[in-house]
Amino acid sequence: MSQPLDQLRPARRQTLSDQVFDTLSEMLLSGALRPRDRLSLRDLAERLEVSMMPVREAVSRxxxxxxLDVSPKRAVMVPLMTDAxxxxxxxxxxxxxGQAxxxxxxxxxxxxxxxxxVLAERFDEVLDRAYGSAAAVAANKDLHFALYRAAGSPALMEVITMLWLKAGPIINFDIGVEAGVPQEEEMTRSRGHHSREHHRMLCEALTARDGEAAAHAISEDIRTASELIRAHGAMDTDDNRRRIIP
Known part of the structure; x- marks a missing residue:
């Protein structure tokens, strides 16, 4: 009678499809892709120097x-999201x-x-010198995901990552990406940005081992950002369903 281990096969290294998936995921998480952005599978394959097959597999996942949205004609787009x-x-x-x-x-x-x-301090520094930049977005993401990894729950981390893949193209609007405002107004927004206070509260709660305070700090950071985005980043469409378009 065969043993369970007899059925195992050597583990494969990361496939090309996995590599493309990771690349596209990072673009979504970091806000490099925005709602309504369209992707050409052929352009992606050429830029990543891979065949079309791993690109199709990654996009399907x-x-x-x-x-991502894939139309019947195989057109790929970062989806819009209704206000609801x-x-x-x-x-x-x-x-x-919050649980993380x-x-x-x-x-x-x-x-x-x-x-x-350290990451909270880096976020403040980047916000001071480069509010509305890709660097500010990256600093915010690095802080949040360091927190979630520290929760020590792979299952929870997987869920959070999936949520960020859907929210990333929108939530980074809160940090002022391509805000297009005068420099003086930009700096005012940077200094008073709500995340500064929420991150400070979070660090204090972590140091005090206060789980409820930590959950409150991160939940309020998310809630406040959402309210700002919904107030300033929504527009009416033909079907009268408000879409979030940063």
């Missing part, structure tokens, strides 16, 4: 999670990311917390 859909996604993010913050306050090592503090 992202479409299955709702992060964005509100619903925000609620789920507050629950899951709560767990991080209980489980994170001292070095984890010190690292999160």
């Amino acid at each position: 992202l479409a299955a999670s709702g992060a 859909e964005f509100a619903d996604l925000t609620m789920v993010r507050m629950l899951t990311e 913050a709560r767990l991080a306050a209980e489980r994170a090592s001292r070095s984890d917390i010190a690292g999160i503090r």
Whole structure:
């Protein structure tokens, strides 16, 4: 009788499809792709120097999670989201990311917390010198995901990443990407940005091992950003359903 281990096969290295998936995922998470952006599978294949097959496979995986739309004619687009859909996604993010913050306050090592503090300081520095830049978006994402990793829950991390794939093209509008405002107004927004205070509250809660305070800080960061985006980034469409278009 064969043993279970007899059925195993050597583990494969990361496939080309996985590499393309990771690249597109990072573009969605970082806000490099925006709502209504269209993707050419052929251009992607040429830029990544791969064949069309791994690109199609990666796009299909992202479409299955709702992060991309694929039309019957194989056109690929970053989907628009209605105001109600964005509100619903925000609620789920507050629950899951708040729980991750709560767990991080209980489980994170001292070095984890010190690292999160460093990332919070880096975010403030980048916001001061480059508000509305890709660097500011990256600094915010790095801080949040360091927190979620510190929760020590792979399953929760997987859920949060999926939510960010759908929200990333929109939520980064809160940091002023391509805001197109005068420099003086831009700096005013930067200095008073709500995330500064929420990140400070988060770091204090982590240091105090206060899970409830940590959950509140991250949930309020998400809620406030969502309210700002819904107030300034929505428009009416022909079907009278408000879409979020940063």
